[in-house]
Each structure stands twice: as C-alpha cells, then as structure tokens.
Amino acid sequence: MDDKRVPIKTVLAIIAVALVSFSGIMAETSMNVTFTTLAQTFGSNLNTIQWVTAGYLLAVTIAITTSAYTTKRFSIRAVWLVSILLFIVGSLVGACALNLPMLILGRVLEGTASGIAMPLSFNIVIYTVPSERIGTWLGFSSLVVSLAPSFGPSYGGLILDHFGWRAIFIILLIAPALSLMMGWQTINHIDNRSKTSGFDWGAFSLFAIILMTSLLLVNQFEQHGFNWPLGILMVVAIVALVWHYQHSRKSFLNFTLFRQGRFLALLVPVALYMFSMLGLNLIIPTLAENELHTSSFIAGFALLPGALTGALLNPYFGRMYDHRGGKLPMYLGNWILLGAVSIMATFKLQWGLSFLIGIYIVYIIGRNMAYFGAQTAAIDDQPPVNQSDATAIIQTFQMFMGSMGTTVGALFQTQFGILNGFKTFSCFSIGIAVVNGLLMWGYYRSKKRSR
Template sequence: MKENTSLKTTLNIVAIALVAFSGIMAETAMNVTFPALSHEFHTNLNAIQWVTTAYLLAVTIMITTSSYLIKRYSSRHLWLASIVFFVIGTLICGLSSNLTFLILGRVLEGIAAGIAMPLVFNIVVATVPAAKIGAWMGIASMIISLAPSFGPTYGGALADTFGWRSIFFILLIAPTISLILGWKTVFAIERHEVQGSFDVLAFLSLAIFLTSSLLLVNKLESGKVDWSWLMIAVITLILFVLRGTTSKANFINLKLFTHPKFIALLIPIAVYMFILLGLNLIIPTYLQYFLHVSSFWAGFSLLPGALIGALLAPMFGRLYDLKGAKLPLYLGNAIFTVIIIMMTLWIPRLSLPLIITLYILFIIGRNMAYTSAQTAVIVDEDPLEKADAMAIVQTLQMFMGALGTTVGALLQAKYGAVNGLQHFSWLSVVLAILIFGLFAVYFSRKLQVKRV
C-alpha cells in the first residue's frame, strides 16, 4: 500500500463523511429548539426528545447492518443510498405538520447516517496506510464532529430568525456538496465477499431489543417500571444472543465479545457517547429554563468546545500514531473526569461564560480519549473482523447516545433543569472513574497482544 493518501481517496472520505455530518448537524441543531417545538406541538419535553432519540435509534439499528452491507454492496451504491434517504427525510422534517411526521423524517435521516458513518471509517481502514490510520481516523472524526460543533449555534440562530423548519431546508446544501465531491471519487473498496444470507431474525430481535429498552427507560418518568417493555427487552435480547451464537447466516459477529481487550475499550467508547449526548441535550435546556438565555446563546454555549475538540481530533490521532494508546487514553480521561467533577460541584452557580469554559476542557479530554479508543479497538482486530468490530462499536455508542438523550430528558422532566443536570453529572462522574479501571484491563500484561 502506498505511504501517501491520494487526493481521490481524500475526497472519497470527505464526501461520505459529509452525509454523516448532515444527519448529526440536524440532530444537534434541533436540541436547542425543544422549548419551541414543545409549544408548537402542545406536548412536553419528554415527548419532544424523541425527535433526537428516534434519530439516534434509527442510526443505531441501521449500523447493526453495516458489516453485512459493506461486504454485500459497493461503497458507491451505499453512499448514494445514504444521500437519497437523507434528502427525503430532511424534506419531510421541514414540511412536517405534526410531531409524528417530524419524527418520521428524523428516522429517515438516521438511516442515512447509519449507512454513512461506518462506511467512512471502513474506507479509512481499507485505503489509508497503516502508519497514518490514527491521523485519518482523527480527520474523519473531525469532519463528523464539526456537526455537533456548529449544530446548536446553527439551530439556535435559525430558530430565532427564520423558524426551526429552516434548519432542514438549508441543511440540504451538505448532501449537494457531497455529490459534487464524490461523484467521480467515491469508488468501490476491496471487500471480503459475504457468504450466506442476511440473518433477518437476529436483526429484528436486536432492533426490537434496542427500541424496547429505550421505551422502558422513557416510561420511568411515571415513576414505575413498565413490565411489558421489560419482558420484551429481555426476551428479544435472549433470542438475539441465541440466534447470533448458533446461526450461520450473516449479521454481527458475537465472538468479538469474548475478546477482553475489545470489551475494555468498547465500554468506554459507549460511555463517552452517553455522557456527551446527554449533556448536549441538558445544557442548552438548563441555560434556557434556568438562566433564561435565548436559543442562540444556549446553542452557542457548546460551539467553542465542540469546534476546538473537532479541530484537535487529527492531532489526537497523530498522538496515537506516535505514542500509542496509553498516553491519550489516560490523559484524556483524567481531564474528562476532573472537569465533570468541577461542573457537578458548581451547580447551580454555573454561568454562561463558565459553562463555555468547562465545556471546552470537557471536550478536549473526552475527544483525546475517545478518538484513541476508537482507533485502537479497530486496529487490534483481525482484518476479517474489522467490519464487524466497527459495526459493534458504532452500534453500541449510538445506542448509548440515544440512551443518554433519553436519560437526560427524563431527569430534567422529573427533577427540573438544575437538579436534572446535577443528577446526570453525578452519574457521569461515577462512569468516568470506572473507565480508568477498564483502561487498566486493556493494558494488562496478561492481555497484551501484538498490534496489527
């Protein structure tokens, strides 16, 4: 493989990443519109949060199929399909007359992102020289991460001026640029041909489990456990595991869950997404309801941190290439943990400037550890299992992102803007400390294997 990455490969990666960027941009832009949507559709925040949760759930379910899709279909065809789903979904969102249609459009956007997100990282692994994979994983992450950087400010500015529907119509520029960049550069990558059929039963059982799990958590707002959803979740999880370990049809390779090093990084990656998307929902709502700032400033509060974190992603990837995973994992999580503790202890004395400052440091620590963990967990695996590893990693992290959004909305609906943020922050502190233990497991001498 050549040591340099060609312009064609670069445009290929950027074009596909733009589709994932578009979906996440819409998702984070909508978070600051929740009070306005609640007023327009005459419902509470716990119902409105499904605008975000439904999108994340659709992304999650679609990503579960990514290993099969990448082996079965051309990357060019998958890219074009993602654009079609995104454009149709975005038009439905912009023209929706009620919450149901808005959520339907978000689901279609989620399908698009669920195709594009794993595709871009698989293309990086397949086309970029091994010595530069960390940097290019960082670049791909940077493009996608720019969406949550600009999303809240973009959404707040448009919501305050042209209304929330304009968020979707203007966003159609992104897939147009993707088509221009990728029409002659998105090419089919070498893929391991799939043997056998797609395991529909395993897919359906996992999809039902993920959906019922989120509905179960959502129902906790009433203060009671919905036993019907709990039973459905347990039964479908058991069915999925039994099917996945006995069927010869193609879906997700569950044997990866027997690799301790894989699990030791998979869980932190998922936790980072849970905390990030939970706070991205809670902080703008906290600012609007408690500090009474406008939608624009509520969205802007996340922009400096998210933008800096996105721009630093390639540097974090390069740090991984030069120093390995240990330094960025431990240092990143240390910064991440300290900032969450500070944020938790200072509630409700947080001001807009202080939130902006803390969020910048929070994102720097989180992205340093997250980018390195996401690279290491894929690089460690056998080439034949990389697509499956990517599918599992992105499925779990997106599900945990949806769960973080649901839990964040639930806590604020139940305890209010201030106490909801405090409860979620204390939970985040505990999870951040536990991550240190998982990193210790990953670097345990008994589990060390030669890096691929």
C-alpha cells in the same frame, strides 16, 4: 509513510461520505435547541419531544448494525447513494411535518441515512490507508463529522430565531449536494465487496427489538415506573437472539467479538463517553435558555467553542495515537474529563454562561482524547477480516448509548429540575469516568500479560 502519499481521490471520498453523517448530526444537534419551541408548537412535554433526538439516534444505531454486511455485499458507492437519498427524503418530511409523529418519522429517515453512512468513512480509511497512519486519518474523518456538533446548536438557534425550525431541515440539504459533487468521481474507485451469505433478518429484528425496548423502558420509567411487559419482551428477545445466532448461517454482526475481554474493555468506555456527551449536549442548551435566560442562539452557542475545539484536535489525537500508542490519550483524557464533570456537579447559576462554556471546553478535550484513543485501539487490535465488524459494533453501541444518554438527560431534567438534573447527570458522568479508567487499566494489564 508520509500522509501526502494517500491519494487525493481517497481524501475526497472520505470527506464526501462523512458529509452525509455530518448532515444528520447537524440536524440532530441543531434540533436540541428547538425543544421548547416544539413543545409549544405540538402541545407536548420535554420527555416526549426528546424523541425527536432519541428517535434519530435509535435509527442511527439500528442502521449501523447492517454496515458489516452491506460493506461486504454492496459497493461503497451504492451504499453511499442510498444514504443520500434517505437523508433528502427525511429532511423534506421533517420540514413539512404537520404533527410530532411526522417530525419524528423525518428524523428516523435522517438517522437511517447517517447510520448507513457513518461506518463508510471509517471503512474507507481502513481499506485504503496504511496501518501506521490509521490514527491520523481516522482523526481526519472524525474531524469532518465532529464539526457537526460544533456548529449544530448555534446553527439551530440562529435559524430558529430568524426563520423558524422548519428551515433547519431545508438549509441542511446543501450538505448532501456537496457530498454528491465531491464523491461522484471519487467513490467509484473503492470496492471491497466479498462473498457473504444472506443477511440475517431474524438476528437484525431481534437486536432492533432489544435496542428499542431498552430505550422505551428508560423513557417511560419517570411516568409509569418499570414496564414489566416491555422488560419481559426484552429478556425474551435477548434469549431468542442468543439461540438464533448459535443456529444461523447468515450474516449479521460478528458477536464472537464479545468473547474478547480486551475488545469489551474498550467498547464499554467508547459507548459510555458517547452517553455522557450527548446527555450533556441535551441538558446544557436547555440550562442556558431556561435558567441563565439566554436566547435560543446563545443557548446553542454554549456548546460551540468546546465542540469546535474537540473537532479540530481530533487529527492531533490521531497522530498522538500513531506515535505514542493509545495509553497516553486514554489515561490523560479520562483524568481531564473526570476533573471537568466533578466541577460541573457543583455548578451554581451565579458562575454564569462563560464559566459553563469554559468547563465544557475542558470536558470535550478530555472526552475526545480518551474516546478517540479507545476507539482506534479497539479497531486496530483486530485482524483485517474483523475490522468492519468491530467498527459496526463500536458505532452501534456508542450511538445506542448516545440515544440512552439523551433519554436519561431529559428524564433527569424532568425528575429533578433543569439545574439539579444537570448536576445529577454530571455526578453520573463522574461514575462513568471512574468505570472507564478501571476498564482501560484492565485492558493494558491484559495486553502486557499477553506479550
């Protein structure tokens, strides 16, 4: 079936919903280059300031957990409009922030909006696009969202240098306005509501506690060591969630997917790729500004060529999946990533900014190729009834691990210094590539046996 047979209304709806996620990720990545300024403005340290990003990512993660339920319970149009309202309010709160907690609150509202919107564009593709074109159109949807980290750091540095960090929030309100213009007449034709039981607030609350306590444990480790009360709370919440899920008849995430070894073999790589990328996205601009002595704009620009290359290649990776399956992009991408982070682990300042930009481009090509192949295969493997749950679980864990990557990146910089923190995190990413390669090999070995 030819791509042209996908209705223009569907294409506009995908773009309209993706623009909300684009807005939130733009705000997230553009704020990474403001950390030095924010630390001076609010009299805080890097480990505390990173909650501007980590808080956003945690809010995204928690909001995504509701997507499997909201997609079945409410129309896509209603959920989309709520996400736009939350993003506008969050942006205004962030722009008017008088202190750091108020700024983090604005970021949490923006993150909630992005977490609500992010699965919608994927679900629109799943509900409306023929299965033989799923990879291509998921790649197109990812292209819209992936343009945000391409432009975010450069945008943040440019606005910071000329107008101040508050203007970052105000100017980004253009994106939800465009989303409304494109989606007002197109999203109302998509309705996948089905009968479902009430939302399981108990499971949602326990799962949110697990996510927050695990992130806090890592964040506080450098200053306070292991926080035993938090650790105990997390264990109790895990036990309570397992018990609650076995006895609840209400709707939340379909945790039975975790019993599928092949699903886990792809979920873990997707989450770890996000961990690695967002950790590096935090570290590299800081390295450029503080060790290579660039301006905020140039520090942000360091990520632009790689992120833009990866975004533009996403549809190609999708077509590769449609025509060749997931094995080639997963294996080849992981090997490219492994080579890139191995070089990063030996980086020397005299190699300069141009080399750093070049090796990041190679890293992103490998990462996006492997990440997209694993994500698409994990969703495509599931029967239609489970695909919205699989999407919610995948995006929940990848955003949580992205938040963890930001926290660990800031921790490594605080603990080892900016340059050594970059090298240490790169070594960590080498381990990630090795683990992911083994998991993907296990996935295809299991798939071959099941035939």
